[in-house]
Amino acid sequence: MQTIKEDRSNQYINPYFGGVLLGLLLLITIFITGRGLGASGAVKSTVVATVERVAPAYAQDHGYLKKFISDDQHPMNNWLVFETVGIFIGAFLSGLFAGRVKKFRVEHSPKISVKTRIIFATLGGMLFGFGSQFGRGCTSGAALSGTATFATAGLLSMAMIFGGGYLFAYFFRKLWI
C-alpha cells in the first residue's frame, strides 16, 4: 500500500480565525498583566544588556540606555524577553506540525537574487528597529496592543506604520512583485 504524504506547508489557518485567536490572547494577556503583547522590546533589552556588559560605566551614564537599567534587575530579566523566547518556541511548534520547519533557506521573489533579499532584509530590520524606539514599540506593542487599549499613540502608530508602508511600497515594488 502506498501512502501519499500531502504537502501542507502552504496551508495556513483561516486569517479571521487567526485574528480571533490573537485578539483573545491579547485580551487575556491584558486581563492578567494589565499590558499587551510586544516584540521589539526584547531586542532593545538585548542591546542594553550587551552594552552594559561591554562598557558598564558608559551604559549607566548613557542618556537612553540608563532608562532601562536598574540596580536590582538584569536587563534580560524582563517580561518581554521571556515572552519573546516563547514566540520562538510557539512558532517552531506551529511550523513543525505544518511541515514548515526546514534547514536554513532564503525566501525571496523569483525576480530578485538571494543577495538582494538579504541586503534589503537587513536594511529593513535596521530601519524597523530604529523606528521602533521613536514609536516606543513596534507593530505588536504599539500598533496592536496600543490600539486595542484605546491609546491614541497606538492608533497613530498603526496608521503611520501601514501608511508609511503604502507611501514607500511603489518605489520598492521590484522586491516583491
Place this chain on the structure above:
Amino acid sequence: MGPLIANGYIDPAWNNVIALLVGIAFGYILEASGFSSSRKLAGVFYGYDFVVLRVFMTAVMVAMIGLIYFSYMGWIDLGEIFILPTFMTSIIVGGIIMGLGFVLGGYCPGTSFTGVAIGKLDAVFFTGGLYLGIFIFSMIFPWVEKIYYGGEQGPVTVMETFGISRGLFAFLFVIATLMAFFVASIVKKKVKNIEL
C-alpha cells in the same frame, strides 16, 4: 478584579512563566496564520495577499470589544491598564521609518522571530538588523532626543483625543475595519495572483 497580577489575584512571581506561555501562544498563532512568510506579509502593500490586514484588524476588534465587555461585567478596571504615552512627533517619525522598514524587509519584529524559528535566513538577517538599528539609535540618541520627546501628551486615550465615548470609538473602528475587509476583497480579485 482585573488586571489579575496588579490586584493580587496572581502572585507576581508567576510573571515570567506567564510571559513564556503567552509568547508560545503568540508565536504559534502568528506562524499558523502565515506570518513567518515575508512574501505573504508584504502582500498587504501590493494587494496580492491581505493576511496581515485580516488577522491584525480582527485581533484589534476582538480585544477592544472584549475589554469593553470585561469592563461592563466588572471583571477589569480599564483605569488600571497600561496606556502607551503619546509623543506625537516621535510616533509620526518612528511610524514612517517602521513602514519603510516593513516594505524593505517584509517583516516586523514579532513576525521575523517566527521566520527565524522555522529556518528563514532572511528573517535571521532582519532580526540582526533590528539589533543594529536599536544599537545605532542608542548611539545617536543625543542628536535625536528632541524628536524622541517631541509632541508629548502623556498617556491619552482616543476618547480624550476625539471627545467620544469608548463604545462609539469601538463601533466606528469596527465599521471602518469591515469596510477595509470589503475593499481588500475587491482589490485582491483585481490584482494578479502571485505564486508564493
